[in-house]
Amino acid sequence: xxxxxxxxxxxxxxxxxxxxxxxxxxxxxxxxxxxxxxxxxxxxxxxxxxxxxxxxxxxxxxxxxxxxxxxxxxxxxxxxxxxxxxxxxxxxxxxxxxxxxxxxxxxxxxxxxxxxxxxxxxxxxxxxxxxxxxxxxxxxxxxxxxxxxxxxxxxxxxxxxxxxxxxxxxxxxxxxx
Amino acid sequence: xxxxxxxxxxxxxxxxxxxxxxxxxxxxxxxxxxxxxxxxxxxxxxxxxxxxxxxxxxxxxxxxxxxxxxxxxxxxxxxxxxxxxxxxxxxxxxxxxxxxxxxxxxxxxxxxxxxxxxxxxxxxxxxxxxxxxxxxxxxxxxxxxxxxxxxxxxxxxxxxxxxxxxxxxxxxxxxxxxxxxxxxxxxxxxxxxxxxxxxxxxxxxxxxxxxxxxxxxxxxxxxxxxxxxxxxxxxxxxxxxxxxxxxxxxxxxxxxxxxxxxxxxxxxxxxxxxxxxxxxxxxxxxxxxxxxxxxxxxxxxxxxxxxxxxxxxxxxxxxxxxxxxxxxxxxxxxxxxxxxxxxxxxxxxxxxxxxxxxxxxxxxxxxxxxxxxxxxxxxxxxxxxxx
Numbered sequence: 001x002x003x004x005x006x007x008x009x010x011x012x013x014x015x016x017x018x019x020x021x022x023x024x025x026x027x028x029x030x031x032x033x034x035x036x037x038x039x040x041x042x043x044x045x046x047x048x049x050x051x052x053x054x055x056x057x058x059x060x061x062x063x064x065x066x067x068x069x070x071x072x073x074x075x076x077x078x079x080x081x082x083x084x085x086x087x088x089x090x091x092x093x094x095x096x097x098x099x100x101x102x103x104x105x106x107x108x109x110x111x112x113x114x115x116x117x118x119x120x121x122x123x124x125x126x127x128x129x130x131x132x133x134x135x136x137x138x139x140x141x142x143x144x145x146x147x148x149x150x151x152x153x154x155x156x157x158x159x160x161x162x163x164x165x166x167x168x169x170x171x172x173x174x175x176x177x
Numbered sequence: 178x179x180x181x182x183x184x185x186x187x188x189x190x191x192x193x194x195x196x197x198x199x200x201x202x203x204x205x206x207x208x209x210x211x212x213x214x215x216x217x218x219x220x221x222x223x224x225x226x227x228x229x230x231x232x233x234x235x236x237x238x239x240x241x242x243x244x245x246x247x248x249x250x251x252x253x254x255x256x257x258x259x260x261x262x263x264x265x266x267x268x269x270x271x272x273x274x275x276x277x278x279x280x281x282x283x284x285x286x287x288x289x290x291x292x293x294x295x296x297x298x299x300x301x302x303x304x305x306x307x308x309x310x311x312x313x314x315x316x317x318x319x320x321x322x323x324x325x326x327x328x329x330x331x332x333x334x335x336x337x338x339x340x341x342x343x344x345x346x347x348x349x350x351x352x353x354x355x356x357x358x359x360x361x362x363x364x365x366x367x368x369x370x371x372x373x374x375x376x377x378x379x380x381x382x383x384x385x386x387x388x389x390x391x392x393x394x395x396x397x398x399x400x401x402x403x404x405x406x407x408x409x410x411x412x413x414x415x416x417x418x419x420x421x422x423x424x425x426x427x428x429x430x431x432x433x434x435x436x437x438x439x440x441x442x443x444x445x446x447x448x449x450x451x452x453x454x455x456x457x458x459x460x461x462x463x464x465x466x467x468x469x470x471x472x473x474x475x476x477x478x479x480x481x482x483x484x485x486x487x488x489x490x491x492x493x494x495x496x497x498x499x500x501x502x503x504x505x506x507x508x509x510x511x512x513x514x515x516x517x518x519x520x521x522x523x524x525x526x527x528x529x530x531x532x533x534x535x536x537x538x539x540x541x542x543x544x545x546x547x548x549x550x551x552x553x554x555x556x557x558x559x560x561x562x563x564x
Contacts, residue, residue: 020354026356027183032355033356060516
């Protein structure tokens, strides 16, 4: 198993922290994992993104230039990341905020209304966890329990009720697929 | 096996250095290595050491110069333009025969350059960097795990040979997170042997020791003595990793992050009907020339993959001479190496095509780079045009 993932959205949507969570979950599953943030001259209001690799073998480069999966959380990320996706790869689309349709026919598309689901759970801010839940169901790259474990390590200073909310969002995303 | 933890490259390096017994750090902020001084600021004092945010890079390296003279495991870190500023201090450290650790988390250059990861400081690191006849040992990690474990190796080598040692990483290695484990137990700095040359409080209990930055009239003898030491290091300390080189048609040569992209190329080569191996120098100085010459004897070509424009390729040419054709696949100034592109270049090298190869003589893409003459005086290549 070798999964290269790009997660993209607005700065503040939690795409970078969802990436760390996924990498940590990989480690909890005794897989090798890497995470790389987009760092460099990024435009305010533009897209933030990160690369994650989880693999049962060696992780090659942490730069994921041809991802197996792309999670697109906002409109501007779609034209930027859809073309990168591997043939037959998976595109997870936050249909709450993305109105455009993907143009490629050689990929799988999974539309998840992440913000709506997150609001139902209790807070729109946990939309990133909904997307992560959907990703786990669709790919099986890591287990749901491992993300719960990872959450305690990554969000060390989070209040218990916030962790619980994250957990619910993750489950809701998982169940939505 | 120790449980692996997820760590950021720069933080693994800083924690690794403290574990290795570093008790003095001086530095000045610069992207993409800021997590190193940040981590040191938070943890050095708790470990009984000193952290100083200096007023400049020049001040920081000179503080390291002073601390190293006391026999303390001392270090500084910076990124490319900052390392340029430190060169005066580094050559003084070399001339005073003092061990220390210098970390360069490289970014694009020249000048201010860019903050993306790059490998453009290869010449500066491996040729000394400052003025005069000297070398420093250069270690090139290619993973967060090696970033965490190399400070120990670096200090050990630096003290063994009484000279500065550099860890040459890059922005991406510094910024990425990866699962890693330390391969050594924390070093107690009080249990590192006292050096007879170190300057400290003698309380009339022993002979006075002195550290010289300038010894007057015996410079020739000094430089010659150092050259002998360098010869010994070249013979005994060259480190490398060779993978799938046996029976390979093309051997990729790369260090640091570039070598990670090469691993992808090696793994994908077979399905494309190519036999590709990887030779990764772990010490850049001393360069593992002998080993490279040996593993490449039966190869049809060597492809150098570097995030700079024709630097590593020179050491490769010096190592193999004209025994095997050498091509260059370059990603300078923040470019990111890619497995597919590396394979395209490897194919070009075998079939005489141009795609993916860079020619240093014409500074154009589309030529194989083939040197036919003695390279001891520099690059005097014959350009071979290919269709």
